[in-house]
Amino acid sequence: MTYRITTDLDDMDFSVIHGFIANSYWARGIPETTLRKALENSLCFAVLTAEGELVAFARMITDRATFAYLADVFVLESYRGLGLSKKMMSAILAHQDLQGLRRMMLATKDAHGLYKQFGFEAIAEPDRLMQYLRPNVYQAAD
Incomplete structure (x- = not known):
């Protein structure tokens, strides 16, 4: 089967x-x-079948x-x-806006x-990182 990767949100099936x-x-x-709103403010990647069906997705939240x-x-x-996750990761890391x-x-x-x-590794000094976490924020939004 043939697959293509796109960054065009208009080609991506939002419902999927x-x-x-x-x-x-x-x-x-x-x-x-x-x-x-999150997708519109990110650099999104989707793997599509030859028929345009979305089968994989990722987004980079970035200042580019x-x-x-x-x-x-x-x-x-x-x-x-x-191998679609590997194909998508290769495309993400090769994207011109992420160099x-x-x-x-x-x-x-x-x-x-x-x-x-793809070169990612565990955080060397995790004590430097902090987070503000609200794990149930979407349930509260109902």
């Missing part, structure tokens, strides 16, 4: 993206309006000069094991092996 992310462990219940944070990465279950950044970060529960293949 929202359907997956709103049921994810990291953003359960995220409202459509919140996710749409010094920093980027990789978020909302997924491959639909029936398309896993085909010369000082730092890229991400958080993952279960895909450390994938990201290590």
Whole structure:
């Protein structure tokens, strides 16, 4: 099967993206309006079939000069094991707007092996990092 990667939001099926992310462990219940705003303010990547069906997605939250944070990465279950996450990661790291950044970060529960293949590593001094976390913010928004 042939796949292509796009950064054009108009080519991406928002209902598929929202359907997956709103049921994810990291953003359960995220409202459509919140996710749409997040996508519009990020550099998004999608893997599409030849027919234009969205089968994988990721977004970089970035200033496109010094920093980027990789978020909302997924491959639909029936398309896993085909190397699509690696293809997407290669496209992300090669994108012209992400060259010369000082730092890229991400958080993952279960895909450390994938990201290590692309040069990501555990935080050397995690005590330097802080967070303001509201894990149930989307449930409170109902």
